[in-house]
Amino acid sequence: MLGTLYGISVGTGDPELITLKGLRILKQSPVVAFPSGVHGKAGMAQTIVEQWLGSGQVQLALTFPYVQDLVILTQAWIAAAEQVWDYLGSGQDVAFACEGDVSFYSTFTYLATVLQELHPECVVQRVPGVCSPLAAASALGTPLTVRDQRLVVLPAIYNVGELETILGWADVVVLMKVSSVYSEVWKVLQQHKLLNQAFVVERATLPEQVIYADLCDRPNLKLPYFSLLIVKVTQRK
Amino acid sequence: MLGTLYGISVGTGDPELITLKGLRILKQSPVVAFPSGVHGKAGMAQTIVEQWLGSGQVQLALTFPYVQDLVILTQAWIAAAEQVWDYLGSGQDVAFACEGDVSFYSTFTYLATVLQELHPECVVQRVPGVCSPLAAASALGTPLTVRDQRLVVLPAIYNVGELETILGWADVVVLMKVSSVYSEVWKVLQQHKLLNQAFVVERATLPEQVIYADLCDRPNLKLPYFSLLIVKVTQRK
Numbered sequence: 154m155l156g157t158l159y160g161i162s163v164g165t166g167d168p169e170l171i172t173l174k175g176l177r178i179l180k181q182s183p184v185v186a187f188p189s190g191v192h193g194k195a196g197m198a199q200t201i202v203e204q205w206l207g208s209g210q211v212q213l214a215l216t217f218p219y220v221q222d223l224v225i226l227t228q229a230w231i232a233a234a235e236q237v238w239d240y241l242g243s244g245q246d247v248a249f250a251c252e253g254d255v256s257f258y259s260t261f262t263y264l265a266t267v268l269q270e271l272h273p274e275c276v277v278q279r280v281p282g283v284c285s286p287l288a289a290a291s292a293l294g295t296p297l298t299v300r301d302q303r304l305v306v307l308p309a310i311y312n313v314g315e316l317e318t319i320l321g322w323a324d325v326v327v328l329m330k331v332s333s334v335y336s337e338v339w340k341v342l343q344q345h346k347l348l349n350q351a352f353v354v355e356r357a358t359l360p361e362q363v364i365y366a367d368l369c370d371r372p373n374l375k376l377p378y379f380s381l382l383i384v385k386v387t388q389r390k
Numbered sequence: 391m392l393g394t395l396y397g398i399s400v401g402t403g404d405p406e407l408i409t410l411k412g413l414r415i416l417k418q419s420p421v422v423a424f425p426s427g428v429h430g431k432a433g434m435a436q437t438i439v440e441q442w443l444g445s446g447q448v449q450l451a452l453t454f455p456y457v458q459d460l461v462i463l464t465q466a467w468i469a470a471a472e473q474v475w476d477y478l479g480s481g482q483d484v485a486f487a488c489e490g491d492v493s494f495y496s497t498f499t500y501l502a503t504v505l506q507e508l509h510p511e512c513v514v515q516r517v518p519g520v521c522s523p524l525a526a527a528s529a530l531g532t533p534l535t536v537r538d539q540r541l542v543v544l545p546a547i548y549n550v551g552e553l554e555t556i557l558g559w560a561d562v563v564v565l566m567k568v569s570s571v572y573s574e575v576w577k578v579l580q581q582h583k584l585l586n587q588a589f590v591v592e593r594a595t596l597p598e599q600v601i602y603a604d605l606c607d608r609p610n611l612k613l614p615y616f617s618l619l620i621v622k623v624t625q626r627k
Binding site: 160162164165167168169170171172173174176177254255256257258259262277278279280281282283284287288290291294295296297298299300301302303304305306307308323358 | 397399401402404405406407408409410411413414491492493494495496499514515516517518519520521524525527528531532533534535536537538539540541542543544545560595
């Protein structure tokens, strides 16, 4: 009998944003895995779930390096997959606590993909949760999308020139992890007269959450990694 | 003292997909509102929350007609807002149970917008939750987006010609409530050789959930209202 790997979406920071299903499976699992923190600090997923863990549960911190080098990354993913497989192979379920939603630009995907390549017989189940654009919209107190609006989500690495084209077409644009390109994005929004229809949310739903609801006077915001920008290109009710 | 209107995201159908925060506020609220069902049947949001409601809580079914006529809709929204205001004005909190996520093409937006226009002093708080594209991705067992993929979400009412353009640019496309245009979409996907990279999920996370993971032989699917289609235009790990 093999154990099951559960990918549990634990939300964006507020520990209350885990779902009942995610919490139930987390509590039932003999092994709970999460991305290891950096500089000796617990990571966000670990911080969210640790209040729920019992003394009988194994806690498994898995290393996912913050680098671009695909060789280093692949080695780390294989090592993490084999650590998880040790438990699955012996019949124990593993719950992986994943920041945000497990299907939305998540670390869990790398783990699950590599695991299924190495051990095609393994069983993976996913529990959906709260993703950062929707957490940010709730924090802003404004809907992300309404009626027939077309939504575009662009991840961290993208071409600022491409943004120009998208602004001519989409109704709502979300730029994930915008910190490294913020100044360039600001100039594009200025040219399109969209600065007062753009919002930045830092660390949505955490106590340190910061909201900028008008970017007109903010060409050079210094933002943390978990920041996103929402542009309401067309204004609708 | 005014009461607060809470928009509680209750997820896509599986009652366990409400968040701890949503459930806490729901249980604390003296008044729980939800969209009324049709043909005497309870609506989805009501079905999800009714197991949690106590006998001391007022249950308020609000009518949101399934019509396009903006005059009829606006009259219904005003009536719903005034029903809610009766409680808020007397100092009682109202929790509105909203299918999916409260900020994502939701009925709650109409209620909150009209209420804030009629009574600008009212206080509205939103609790994010599980939206249908992410629920569908978890059900499919495949991530919605990874790495640098560009995501486009198109709501029910859109131009099929526009889909052609988007398929040339986006990495992942979600078509919400695809039932009324499925056959036209199928032809476009066939021309782009994307039928075996497209997935349909009906009633994600409900017991009646149905998944079609390859559309090649399915030009004429008869789909229910709560169906969405995901196209993975570019295949990545």
